[in-house]
Amino acid sequence: MDLLTKTISLYKEMGISEEVYAFGTKILESLKERFDDIDKMAEYNQLKVVNAMQKARVGAECFNYASGYGYNDYGRDTLEQVYANVFHTEDALVRPQITCGTHALALTLSANLRPGDELISIAGKPYDTLEEVIGIRKSMGSLAEYGVTYQQVDLLPDGSFDFASIEKAISEKTKMVTIQRSKGYQTRPSFSVDQIGEAIAFVKKVKPDVIVMVDNCYGEFVEEKEPSDVGADLVVGSLIKNPGGGLAPIGGYVAGRKDLIEQCACRLTSPGLGKEVGASLGVMQSFYQGFFLAPTVVAGALKGAIFAANIYEKLGFGVVPNGTESRHDIIQAVTFGTPEGVIAFCEGIQAAAPVDSFARPVPGDMPGYDSQVIMAAGAFVQGSSIELSADGPIKPPYAVYFQGGLTWEHAKLGILMSLEKLYEAGIVKELS
């Protein structure tokens, strides 16, 4: 048997029918150029990271264990220099004590805003979890409780920035502006770094001293530039998404202007202590190695997203982004229109996982959601969404959002398995 025959037979053993495999192969043939472009981006970003590590003189001693106060934690301080080099910023804060993306964003906002200041979101409603951080939904410890006011400028119907309304919203009180790069769980398109750059330039023209923060979650290494290359004062994200490369077990980062990063450090630890404390507790090797792998991991996830978009578009389902659009984050939405479609898709993703493949996801109630939600994830790091994962609220329009895949080969298996489940359930009747 040649390798291809063996591969097809192993797919079959794992539950992928020959029809589904053949359909996937046909779709893939049309994606060669796209994948080629993604590889070129990964090459560029891989060089960027290695160059940053060399310039920061990363050495074997960076991986040493540090405990207690963590004064002079060399590995931690050097890693922060590596992040600053990659994001082309003056400084960075990269810590396991930042527990997740929401925490990194909440930290950055609360560290740089004072009572009486105003925050404006110019990209419409921010990510769900930020509603409680800001106080859009009443919550304990929100910015609103500390006397920070908030305004939101919604996007225009076509998903672009509403410059006229942004200009009107900015006032004496405006201290910070926030822009979310990824669509999150909304149907608007994600922003390109260039679009973000235009918005920042506009905001700075209206009020030069306003601090612009970009929620960079899911966007890192998708393009050749990051928002900090086009004027963002602060970029913020989670290490269990793109920049952790699947290896970081926890963590968040903020990169940006030195004075603003110092504010973040004084809020994360304590006034007077700032960046000086916060031991890295042995996670440094995973942070470095994950960041090193991140450009190629992101490339694999992007290939998976594009593969899925093209498969489901061809089968007549709604896909955002569509099969040919340029990509600004790693998230793919597919609209099935029925609960059964959402459930079958998630079952496939789960069945393809390296961990917990035997579990069957079912819709359930979730805090903060107004409908049942189904989630599929069989991840090495709990909740990690740079690993192949999917979720969908069980309500119209019955869409799933899926992302990740530590390797393209695994993302491919997951997508074929999702199609297999839809095919077996009779939701997809014909593969052509």
Ligand SMILES: *Cc1c(COP(=O)(O)O)cnc(C)c1O
């Ligand atoms: C995931 C995400 C967050 C929150 O990150 P968590 O790690 O889940 O807390 C914030 N904003 C966007 C756009 C995200 O995708």
